[in-house]
Amino acid sequence: MLVRDCMTKHPLMIEPTMPVLEAQGYMGEHDVRHLPVTADGKRLLGLVTRQTLLIQPARLSSLNVWEITRYLSNLRAGDVMVKNVITIHPDATVEEAARLMTRKRIGCLPVLDEGIVVGIITELDLMAQMLQLLGAQFVGLRVTVEIPDRLGEFAKLTRAIAERGWGFIGVATYPAPRAQDRWQVVFKVRNVERGALLAALEQIEDQRVLDVREL
Numbered sequence: 001m002l003v004r005d006c007m008t009k010h011p012l013m014i015e016p017t018m019p020v021l022e023a024q025g026y027m028g029e030h031d032v033r034h035l036p037v038t039a040d041g042k043r044l045l046g047l048v049t050r051q052t053l054l055i056q057p058a059r060l061s062s063l064n065v066w067e068i069t070r071y072l073s074n075l076r077a078g079d080v081m082v083k084n085v086i087t088i089h090p091d092a093t094v095e096e097a098a099r100l101m102t103r104k105r106i107g108c109l110p111v112l113d114e115g116i117v118v119g120i121i122t123e124l125d126l127m128a129q130m131l132q133l134l135g136a137q138f139v140g141l142r143v144t145v146e147i148p149d150r151l152g153e154f155a156k157l158t159r160a161i162a163e164r165g166w167g168f169i170g171v172a173t174y175p176a177p178r179a180q181d182r183w184q185v186v187f188k189v190r191n192v193e194r195g196a197l198l199a200a201l202e203q204i205e206d207q208r209v210l211d212v213r214e215l
Helices: 020-030 065-074 094-104 123-133 153-162 194-202
Strands: 034-039 043-049 108-113 116-122 141-148 168-175 182-189 208-214
Touching (some): 034 116, 043 116, 094 108, 123 168, 141 153, 141 194, 153 182, 153 194
Antiparallel strands (some): 141 182, 141 208, 168 182
């Protein structure tokens, strides 16, 4: 899956001259947390987030109430925006976006194509894709199976499902947290009786069912 498949297309954008108070209201009105700041045909200048809109108390400590009001009314998006913005291309993978956001500890990535903002991908977009991968939008049996870390083990599991005419509606794999030579597979199936599923899985040698629940 690529960034272009799960990004928010045509995101809300603002100009650097927009007053900060107006940008704050804009965020609340449209329920967004990130606003790319653009000019000259959607070319990215910076990024305003809810965090950047938080004024440091030290800046206001020496001002009276009238000066604070004037200071805030004169503040523009260009004054508070993040300028060195980390971005990503629409043809990058979702994994690359997740790695970037995790490593840099950021909540979004503006998506640029030839310098033009074409979208934005956020941590919420990534969570939504994880739910899709695990089949969370469907009711069914969610199963966690631990398998050995060797060739053919995942194929044995998928074959056991396919031979009975069942099908996956979501699947993910990851290294077992407490065993270096094992992997865990989480998958979801629909219209399968719990007992029949467990009976099929228990026949697979050296694989272990860790959890089964209906979701």
